[in-house]
Amino acid sequence: MEDMHTQFVSYVRELYGSSDYIPLHEPKFGGNEKKYLSDVIDSTFVSSVGKYVDTFEKNIANYCGVKYAVAAVNGTAALHTALKIAGVKHSDEVITQPLTFVASGNTILYCGAVPVFIDVDKDTMGLSPKSLEDFLEKNCKVSNGNCLNVKTGRRVAACIPMHTFGFPARINEISEICNRFHVKLIEDAAESIGSYVGDKHTGSFGIMGVLSFNGNKTITCGGGGIILTNDDTLAKRAKHITTTAKRPHKWEYFHDELGYNYRMPNLNAALACAQLEQLDLFLKNKKQLADLYSVFFAKTSTSFIKEIKGTKANYWLNTILLKDKAERDIFLEYTNSNKVMTRPAWTLLNKLPAFKEAFVGNIENSLWLEERLVNIPSSVSFK
Numbered sequence: 001m002e003d004m005h006t007q008f009v010s011y012v013r014e015l016y017g018s019s020d021y022i023p024l025h026e027p028k029f030g031g032n033e034k035k036y037l038s039d040v041i042d043s044t045f046v047s048s049v050g051k052y053v054d055t056f057e058k059n060i061a062n063y064c065g066v067k068y069a070v071a072a073v074n075g076t077a078a079l080h081t082a083l084k085i086a087g088v089k090h091s092d093e094v095i096t097q098p099l100t101f102v103a104s105g106n107t108i109l110y111c112g113a114v115p116v117f118i119d120v121d122k123d124t125m126g127l128s129p130k131s132l133e134d135f136l137e138k139n140c141k142v143s144n145g146n147c148l149n150v151k152t153g154r155r156v157a158a159c160i161p162m163h164t165f166g167f168p169a170r171i172n173e174i175s176e177i178c179n180r181f182h183v184k185l186i187e188d189a190a191e192s193i194g195s196y197v198g199d200k201h202t203g204s205f206g207i208m209g210v211l212s213f214n215g216n217k218t219i220t221c222g223g224g225g226i227i228l229t230n231d232d233t234l235a236k237r238a239k240h241i242t243t244t245a246k247r248p249h250k251w252e253y254f255h256d257e258l259g260y261n262y263r264m265p266n267l268n269a270a271l272a273c274a275q276l277e278q279l280d281l282f283l284k285n286k287k288q289l290a291d292l293y294s295v296f297f298a299k300t301s302t303s304f305i306k307e308i309k310g311t312k313a314n315y316w317l318n319t320i321l322l323k324d325k326a327e328r329d330i331f332l333e334y335t336n337s338n339k340v341m342t343r344p345a346w347t348l349l350n351k352l353p354a355f356k357e358a359f360v361g362n363i364e365n366s367l368w369l370e371e372r373l374v375n376i377p378s379s380v381s382f383k
């Protein structure tokens with residue numbers, strides 16, 4: 001197609017029926033949001049104790065097919081908590097991908113651990129099982145039930161794959177490798193509510209998984225996160241340390257370890273409950289939008305990313321691949337100056353100042369994707 005850029009801009013305008021600014025992803029509040037919020041205000045239980053927090057935890061656990069869900073103030077806090085209770089300590093190593101939102105890496109640093117950046121697959125944009133296996137086989141051995149990096153002398157405590165833009169990574173393969181090397185698997189499923197591998201929800205493959213309900217995610221409660229787990233002990237620990245590690249007592253304040261004030265307020269949980277009720281509708285709309293984009297890009301030389309076989313993506317952010325960085329920049333410039341918001345990949349984490357001490361493996365796919373990928377408008381409220 002000669003002029004894909006102009007046709008793209010008019011197509012997006014047609015889809016959203018708007019000549020105004022078209023954002024990348026805007027939330028939609030079309031259900032019981034106001035009703036539940038007034039209910040919380042009337043009850044005065046606006047803070048971390050209240051029925052909506054309990055209801056949301058129950059409903060989301062049910063939705064994701066896990067035994068427990070523990071609500072937190074945001075996805076970052078949820079991931080930090082998960083790493084803490086998985087036993088990630090100072091000077092441990094934690095494996096993740098460089099192509100991710102900064103939170104996946106920050107939480108590793110919060111624990112005083114060293115990030116190890118391993119490549120992603122080109123098709124899923126998520127952690128590559130092949131690269132993970134290569135790294136572990138070349139550098140690590142299992143000793144006393146721990147995975148030891150013999151080159152650095154440090155323990156590899158955990159692995160955090162991320163389901164990029166809602167496209168499921170090859171999580172069964174990753175899980176098998178983590179088990180073989182005694183590395184704890186914690187999924188950063190912040191972007192992938194409603195995404196599945198087989199009939200299992202993303203975030204339910206490891207010892208814990210984390211979701212986010214930030215304003216730009218598929219469903220939102222302003223700020224919020226959740227820890228998913230099937231483990232009774234981890235669920236109890238998660239709730240305990242996110243509520244300042246205070247021992248339950250009628251009047252005494254005794255905190256039996258270092259805790260955090262990370263519990264989701266009831267006010268946010270009310271919003272979350274109302275949003276969760278609309279999730280299936282949102283997912284249906286997102287799939288419909290992705291199918292339309294897919295048809296549009298099939299007529300061009302630009303590829304449109306799709307879920308791999310055996311998986312179901314939520315199409316949180318629709319993603320295209322331009323020919324090279326120069327083409328990408330022309331596309332970004334044209335669309336954004338014509339008020340259709342598009343966005344490149346995050347700067348790879350290994351290039352950020354906070355991560356200069358991290359280990360960086362061969363990350364050629366991540367570098368390749370970083371130069372080419374663009375997210376295009378993905379709000380559910382299209383016509």
Ligand SMILES: *Cc1c(COP(=O)(O)O)cnc(C)c1O
Binds near residue numbers: 077079103162212225
């Ligand atoms: C959104 C997101 C998080 C969590 O972000 P919060 O804004 O703290 O809820 C974590 N990891 C990834 C990959 C994300 O996209």
